[in-house]
Amino acid sequence: MQVATPTTSVSKTSLWIGRVLSALAALFLLFDGITHVVQISPVVDSLNQLGYPVNLALVLGVMELVCLAVYVFPATSVLGAILLTGYLGGAISAHLRLGDPLFSTTLFPVYIGILIWGGLYLRDERVRALFTARKEH
Numbered sequence: 001m002q003v004a005t006p007t008t009s010v011s012k013t014s015l016w017i018g019r020v021l022s023a024l025a026a027l028f029l030l031f032d033g034i035t036h037v038v039q040i041s042p043v044v045d046s047l048n049q050l051g052y053p054v055n056l057a058l059v060l061g062v063m064e065l066v067c068l069a070v071y072v073f074p075a076t077s078v079l080g081a082i083l084l085t086g087y088l089g090g091a092i093s094a095h096l097r098l099g100d101p102l103f104s105t106t107l108f109p110v111y112i113g114i115l116i117w118g119g120l121y122l123r124d125e126r127v128r129a130l131f132t133a134r135k136e137h
Contacts, residue, residue: 010125018122022072025115029068029084036061050094063087071116077124081116088113 010018035043039057047054067087071080088109095106121127 010122010128014122018119018124020119021115022119022123025112025119026068026072028112028115029064033061033064033068036064050098052094074124077120078126081120084116085113 036057038061039054043057044054047057064084064087067080067083069080070076071084073080091109092106100106117127121131
């Protein structure tokens with residue numbers, strides 16, 4: 001059985017809104033990844049508070065930057081969004097474990113995830129097709 005994936009044209013407005021949302025998420029993740037690689041004092045303090053060894057900052061930063069690079073390259077953006085979703089899920093788990101404030105801290109990675117997937121939905125026909133696919137009888 002084949003699934004028809006209609007090709008839907010996106011308006012220029014939706015395309016640009018998607019690009020802006022994706023860029024906002026990408027800029028935040030780029031900043032965050034670089035601060036982990038450089039290991040600035042707020043990152044070190046945060047890792048100590050979360051109970052992680054400071055030497056993981058470099059590993060986390062490189063992982064985040066690699067996932068981000070996969071996301072910003074159009075041909076692999078869906079894979080990048082999936083990888084970043086997993087990365088952000090780890091951040092949520094760490095904050096839940098400590099009982100950090102829900103809306104300001106624990107759910108912040110969810111807000112970034114919404115920007116990632118919302119932007120991708122608005123700018124990528126493949127993602128929109130996942131939600132509009134219809135089965136042929």
